[in-house]
Amino acid sequence: MRSFSIKGVLLFLCFAPFVSNAQFLKKLQKKVENKVEKTVDNVLDEDSSSSKKSQEGIGKGTSPIEEIYDFVALDSLIFYENFALERNGRMPSHWKSNLGGNIVEVPGERGKWLKLSAHAIYRIDSLLQLPENFTMEFELITRSESADDIGAMQFGFSRDNSAKDYIQDAYNDNAITCTKLHFHNQDIINSSSDSDIRNNTNFPLASYSNSTIPVAISVEGQFMVLYIDNKKILETKMFAKGTNKYFYISAPYKYDVDAAVYFGNVRIAR
Structure with a gap:
């Protein structure tokens, strides 16, 4: 009996390290598995969050300026206007307005331009409703002693x-979307009566008293992406499904x- 006990003890002592090591390895494996599962869950959460952000886009609340320009114009041109064939001092032939405007040449700039009369709205007179998917580009030129001499102005799409x-x-006169350039407050406000979006982006409009401001818009179904001076300002759902869209631009409500x-x-293309 005693010899058996001694052997048992010896066997235990011989195999104890292996048992201990096996238990340690088992615990270590469990910890690694838990860490891997946690890492995978985090990655999935990040992917889900990223996907959600991609779908929602820059939309609600206060949005930062994205220093990115990934706009790609579509190539099937449906409307183009540079006023080259229009007579100076006249309202352009393919446009209509509540108050009118004049074709002029701007010193230091190439080509001809439509001078926007204060508190006037302008529409394309010869264009049917815009397609479901399209891109639009245009330019604004500002001239003032100070940017806040220019009252707020808007552009967007209506029904x-x-x-x-x-x-x-965006909430009156059958409007759908409105992008407001607020020179005095140095911000850009985007809103939509279709999707209940209202977002405010701080933008250094005080620096645009004598500037050319390129604007680019991409519309794909219900979603719209907006770029001001090659910076992404908006990327979110702005239209209800199947909404008719017509472009408008509202001149500054006043000039000082x-x-x-x-x-x-x-330039408009599909």
Whole structure:
């Protein structure tokens, strides 16, 4: 009996390290598995969050400026306007307005431009409703002693092509979207009555008293991406499904100290 006990003890002592090592390895394996599962869960959560952000885009609340320009214009041109064939001092032939405007040449700039009259709205007179998917580009030129001499101005899309009323937001006069350039407050406000979006982006508009401001818009079904001066300002759902869309641009509601805004180089493609 005693010899058996001694042997048992010896056997235990011989195999104890292996048992201990096996238990240690088992615990270590469990820890590794838990860590891997946690890492995978984090990656999946990040992917889900990234996907959600991609779908929602820059939309609600206060949005940062994205220093990115990934706009790609579509190549099937459906409308182009540079006013080259229009007579100076006249309202351009393919446009309509509640108050009118004049074709002019701007010193230091190439080509001809439509000078926007204060508190006037402008519409394309010869274009049917825009397609479901399209891109649009145009340019604004500002001239003023100070940027806040230029009152707030808007552009966007509405459900009809009437030039009877001045559109100042996305919620009246049959408007759908509104992008407001607020030179005095140095911000850009985007809103939509279709998707209940309202977002405010701080933008250094005080630096745009004598500038050319390129604007690019991409619309794909219900979603719209907006770029101001090659910076992404908006990327989110702005339209209800199947909504008719007509472009409008509303001139500044007022000018001070002989300020002016000019509009031109319009390109729409599908």
